[in-house]
Amino acid sequence: MSEVLNFRFLVDGEDFTSAGQASVKVKKNLRQLGISPETIRRVSIAMYEGEINMVIHARGGVADVNVAEDYVEIVLADKGPGIKDINQAMQEGFSTAPDSVRSLGFGAGMGLPNMKRYTDYMDIQSTVGEGTTITMRVNIE
Amino acid sequence: MTISKLCSVLDAKVLSLPDDTREIKGVYIGDLLSWVMGRAKADDAWITIMSNINVVAVASLSDVSCIILAEGVELDDDVIATAKAKFINIISVDKGAYEIAALLSREL
Numbered sequence: 535m536s537e538v539l540n541f542r543f544l545v546d547g548e549d550f551t552s553a554g555q556a557s558v559k560v561k562k563n564l565r566q567l568g569i570s571p572e573t574i575r576r577v578s579i580a581m582y583e584g585e586i587n588m589v590i591h592a593r594g595g596v597a598d599v600n601v602a603e604d605y606v607e608i609v610l611a612d613k614g615p616g617i618k619d620i621n622q623a624m625q626e627g628f629s630t631a632p633d634s635v636r637s638l639g640f641g642a643g644m645g646l647p648n649m650k651r652y653t654d655y656m657d658i659q660s661t662v663g664e665g666t667t668i669t670m671r672v673n674i675e
Numbered sequence: 676m677t678i679s680k681l682c683s684v685l686d687a688k689v690l691s692l693p694d695d696t697r698e699i700k701g702v703y704i705g706d707l708l709s710w711v712m713g714r715a716k717a718d719d720a721w722i723t724i725m726s727n728i729n730v731v732a733v734a735s736l737s738d739v740s741c742i743i744l745a746e747g748v749e750l751d752d753d754v755i756a757t758a759k760a761k762f763i764n765i766i767s768v769d770k771g772a773y774e775i776a777a778l779l780s781r782e783l
Contacts, residue, residue, distance in 0.1 A: 554732030558761065561736065571717065571738065578736045579712045639725045644709030651713060 539567075539601040545585050545610075547594025550638065557582040560599050567601060570675060576652040577606045577672045583645040584610040584668055590635050591615065592666065605654070608670045616662035624650065676782050678741050678764055681720065684782055685743070685775060687766035690750055691758035697740045702779050704772050708733045715739055720779065722772045728754050734763045741765065745772045 541563060543556035561578040565571075581597065588595040592614020600607040617623050624646050631641025650656050653670040660666040676699045682689060703715035704722040708729060715721055717738040723730065726748050734742050741764035744750070748767055750758075758765050768775055 551728045554729065554736070558732060558735055575717060575736070575738050582732065582736050583709065583712065638727050638729060639706055639708040640729070642707040642709045644707070644713055648709055648713045 541599040541601075543597040543599075545588045545594045545597055545612075547589055547592065550589055550635075553585050553589045554582050556585055556597050563599075564601070564606065569601075569606070573606070573672060573674055577608065580649045580652045580670050580672070581608050581610075583648045584608065584670070586640055587645050588612045588614070590631050590640065595665075603674070605671045605673050608653075608672075609667065610670075611665065611667045613665040616664055616666055617658065617660040618662055620658050620660060676779075678766075680782070681741070681743075681779070682766055684778055685766070685768045685770070687743070687768045688747075689766050690744070690755050691763060691765040693759050693762045694764055697764060699740045699779075699783070701783065702776055703739070704776060712737050722775055724748050724772075726750050726754065728757060730754075731758050731761055731763050731765075734758075734765075735761050743768055743775060745770065745775055 557578045561574055564574045592612035595612030598609040622628055626647045627643040629641045629643035635641045654673045655671040657669045678697050679695050699720045700718040701716055703719045705711045706723050706725045715737050719739045720741050720743055721739040722743045722745055724745050744767040747769035
């Protein structure tokens, strides 16, 4: 396999209004690499949902995007509170987001399900009190 | 239908129109942003009453052709500036989401 391109972003946990900047940047980078619009759409939505989750729940974190020959990998790592019950968190409509976040149109309990929906592979490693690392891959058609 | 045609059909107020040749191929209505990202399709017109800065990111990432703000909702100047910079079309229409969708269904 040819070399893997890496983009790394620090996700600011304080700033809700700038959430999504990393995803928009990734979208632009992937477009320059000639990746198809539908693949870019899937990657950038999955990453944005992850970014928003890190802002809402974990006071930010680190997002790594690795572009290989046949897939794009997104690794989101935070030192937040962790997820108590991953199966429950994966259910559409389940949310622990505060009301302040809901009033912005987030917190509908669709973030993790969307990440699953738009990716070909998703793995969640989470320890309560230590943090969460989510790895997602979208195959390049 | 192009966004220019859409503006005249809806008698819309233009807030940001950097990409006025963009085609509209469908419509999605919703205010919960993750639902929009999960269900809206690329090239849809997205009808919403949400007006915070995050709608610009959601529109960009979902690749919708424009945001239609229903009920005459207005935007803060900084949101409009961000939309223009990110190449996102946004119009405001002084009608409810149902009425807007009904008008569009005759054209699509």
